[in-house]
Amino acid sequence: MAFTLTDFKLWRSLASCWLASMALATQAADVQVAVAANFAGPMVPLAERFAASTGHQLKVSIGATGKFAAQIAAGAPFEVLLSADDTTPRKLVEQGLAVPGTAFAYATGQLVLWSPQAGVVDDQGKVLSEGRFAHLALANPKLAPYGQAAMQTLQAMGLADKLAPKLVLGDSVAQTWQFVATGNAELGFVALSQVQVPGKPLAGSMWVVPARLHSAIRQDAVLLKTGEKNPAAQAWLAFLKSAEAKAVIQTWGYTP
């Protein structure tokens, strides 16, 4: 064997690596960020740009906002929450789990009705009233803001009762997308950012749901109590408000 446990040189080089990484850690810190499932796409370029400009690394967890709220209440180590709504950050502040005055809207979400097949969804959403499909997927309206907006849309169109037997509920918009992408549900309500990746053509067909059919999907970010003393967490929130970040967020189909 080339290396043995008593190989002094190996240990010395390992030790110097460790020291070097410790030195870096004093300047650059990690931030634990919980991110709503619909925002997974833009998080990749945003985290890269943030790391490039500040040296701080984001540790990103993607999931349902409701689940994050329950986990944060149970002491999860997240320092920043990028919520899919504005009520969850407000509740966290009320519960003393988030820092008052730090919540702000980082994006307004865009709901779309989408099918991975071309020609299934028309640009007026008439496919819904025609009803020639077995399953319509949406996120659970009880748990996910996009699901709530989807349900409001169906109610506004007067189709909620008629389509009730055909609805399948995803735990978040991420699972809803997965139901539709695998073809198990012919179409579903998802976030525009999930289906329209910047620079790529749209796969399938979609209807961008007009904002008048549902209440606005205002997505707030908030600094959590655990991140109050982490300058990197504050730097991340500041970055999220910057023109650079806003430009990225807009290309993913959100209105700022």
Place this chain on the structure above:
Amino acid sequence: MSAADWLAVWLTAKLAGLTTLLLLLLGTPLAWWLARTRSRIKPLASALVAMPLVLPPTVLGFYGLLLMGPQGPVGQFTQAMGWGRLPFTFSGLVVASVIYSMPFVVQPLQQAFEAIPERLLEAAATLRAGPLDRFFSVALPLARPGLLTAAVLGFAHTVGEFGVVMMIGGNLPGQTRVLSVALYEHVEAGELADAHRLAAGMLVFALVVLLALQALRRRMDGEARVQP
């Protein structure tokens, strides 16, 4: 408890009951074959049966969605037979549960069959009992404790199923919204009192079932010893 939660209780019992019944029907011959065969494919068959023990349920759920979906081979087959597609249906959950709970039924049965001394079956054969007769009048009665364990574990494990149901179920009341999914939804929605009612109920159920199983097995062992 709300009507929706009672519906979830009933649905879970129906799913677990049906799954256990199917598994006893399918698993008994399979376990008998595994216990007696000297075939070269036995290790492979045993490994396949045991797979759900080590795989994350999300693996089964993921492949379930792909295989049973419109483009998947299982989905194409069920559609060609005019049965429609399995995801988001109760039948889909039954199929997934049978695979998922298979080792919990087959393994106790196999162990019980393996524990039967060869000479007892040979003795029965010399008394002109045919293979089926030997199985039903010698092997099956002797394997009763294993049968009981298999049924109880199969049922309880199906009740505790979550990951697979979550991925292929779609949370439909009366169809796929089983107890574990209903509980998860309550937790996520912050309805902790409702979550407690379901969670505590399942906790007590699991404890009672396992205690009852031990008591029954002790009684069966006692009976076995009394017999000459």
